[in-house]
Amino acid sequence: xxxxxxxxxxxxxxxxxxxxxxxxxxxxxxxxxxxxxxxxxxxxxxxxxxxxxxxxxxxxxxxxxxxxxxxxxxxxxxxxxxxxxxxxxxxxxxxxxxxxxxxxxxxxxxxxxxxxxxxxxxxxxxxxxxxxxxxxxxxxxxxxxxxxxxxxxxxxxxxxxxxxx
Amino acid sequence: xxxxxxxxxxxxxxxxxxxxxxxxxxxxxxxxxxxxxxxxxxxxxxxxxxxxxxxxxxxxxxxxxxxxxxxxxxxxxxxxxxxxxxxxxxxxxxxxxxxxxxxxxxxxxxxxxxxxxxxxxxxxxxxxxxxxxxxxxxxxxxxxxxxxxxxxxxxxxxxxxxxxxxxxxxxxxxxxxxxxxxxxxxxxxxxxxxxxxxxxxxxxxxxxxxxxxxxxxxxxxxx
Numbered sequence: 001x002x003x004x005x006x007x008x009x010x011x012x013x014x015x016x017x018x019x020x021x022x023x024x025x026x027x028x029x030x031x032x033x034x035x036x037x038x039x040x041x042x043x044x045x046x047x048x049x050x051x052x053x054x055x056x057x058x059x060x061x062x063x064x065x066x067x068x069x070x071x072x073x074x075x076x077x078x079x080x081x082x083x084x085x086x087x088x089x090x091x092x093x094x095x096x097x098x099x100x101x102x103x104x105x106x107x108x109x110x111x112x113x114x115x116x117x118x119x120x121x122x123x124x125x126x127x128x129x130x131x132x133x134x135x136x137x138x139x140x141x142x143x144x145x146x147x148x149x150x151x152x153x154x155x156x157x158x159x160x161x162x163x164x165x
Numbered sequence: 166x167x168x169x170x171x172x173x174x175x176x177x178x179x180x181x182x183x184x185x186x187x188x189x190x191x192x193x194x195x196x197x198x199x200x201x202x203x204x205x206x207x208x209x210x211x212x213x214x215x216x217x218x219x220x221x222x223x224x225x226x227x228x229x230x231x232x233x234x235x236x237x238x239x240x241x242x243x244x245x246x247x248x249x250x251x252x253x254x255x256x257x258x259x260x261x262x263x264x265x266x267x268x269x270x271x272x273x274x275x276x277x278x279x280x281x282x283x284x285x286x287x288x289x290x291x292x293x294x295x296x297x298x299x300x301x302x303x304x305x306x307x308x309x310x311x312x313x314x315x316x317x318x319x320x321x322x323x324x325x326x327x328x329x330x331x332x333x334x335x336x337x338x339x340x341x342x343x344x345x346x347x348x349x350x351x352x353x354x355x356x357x358x359x360x361x362x363x364x365x366x367x368x369x370x371x372x373x374x375x376x377x378x379x380x381x382x383x384x385x386x387x388x
Contacts, residue, residue: 033306033313040330047334048301054338054345054355055293062351069338073331080327132325 039076172216179209185370189315204243211236238262248307336362
């Protein structure tokens with residue numbers, strides 16, 4: 001999400017605030033590869049709980065964490081498909097500019113998207129977004145479908161003789 | 166037979182992921198893509214060893230399981246190098262891996278068994294805890310580092326990060342699952358999860374490299 005909020009004045013500077021991004025870990029920090037926003041932190045915790053429950057062989061805990069993981073994962077992925085967060089509109093408060101500009105022009109509003117290309121992407125679906133959705137629909141959906149069938153098939157196979165130790 | 170097929174499919178999936186990663190090779194980014202890819206090759210070899218192990222029993226099976234574990238830990242050590250690029254960390258990972266394997270072989274060796282053609286690893290908890298740490302603090306960050314450096318640069322928006330993150334985490338839970346679980350159903354489900362997860366990641370890598378790169382060029386030229 002880091003490049004969705006590039007400062008248009010200086011792209012290398014700290015990104016401008018974006019609504020809904022208050023829990024984001026700064027990109028580039030060592031922790032950002034582990035988890036970046038609140039959804040990823042929740043997923044990471046639930047994944048850890050799932051592995052710990054496997055380690056100690058606690059079935060109910062695994063089921064609960066896996067269920068919650070699934071719900072949060074779906075929310076996280078759907079949220080990313082919805083597009084970038086709305087820009088925060090902040091008036092320019094550059095005192096030197098204000099002093100030199102005596103005309104009563106309305107304050108210029110900065111938005112947190114850097115290039116024109118990014119600004120255009122806010123208004124309409126970019127080709128990349130369409131392709132991303134197509135990937136999800138054409139590649140991921142059939143795989144999910146086949147995986148579901150395989151899992152169902154395995155469950156049917158195992159239903160008779162699945163002894164646990 | 167189910168175990169044999171499963172491990173062979175897993176080996177193919179890891180190899181496919183390693184291959185898909187190789188397609189991003191560039192001199193511009195200082196990320197050891199060859200090492201990263203070879204870590205998955207090592208994991209694939211480990212899966213082949215386990216696949217062979219499903220055709221044996223008793224002490225031979227124990228050896229196959231230990232050799233497979235060795236490959237997995239070697240892959241983890243390589244990934245530590247890719248992630249940190251610091252020799253002390255890699256040496257530390259090497260020592261921890263060697264110690265864990267020794268502990269698994271000599272101190273707390275719960276015998277693996279084949280139950281209805283499914284390999285039950287019976288991983289000891291201490292060894293399992295080390296695997297847990299490796300999976301969460303080495304495999305996940307290094308996979309996401311690969312995403313940040315290569316996939317993220319191919320798309321103008323961070324659309325694919327949640328998908329990559331979720332699928333990575335699910336796959337790694339699956340990886341931990343088939344090593345730590347003791348019920349056949351859980352082992353099989355975990356195995357299916359890891360195969361499915363890495364297959365999706367490999368396909369996404371290939372798709373982004375071939376399709377999105379072209380499309381990005383097209384969009385930029387169009388503007």
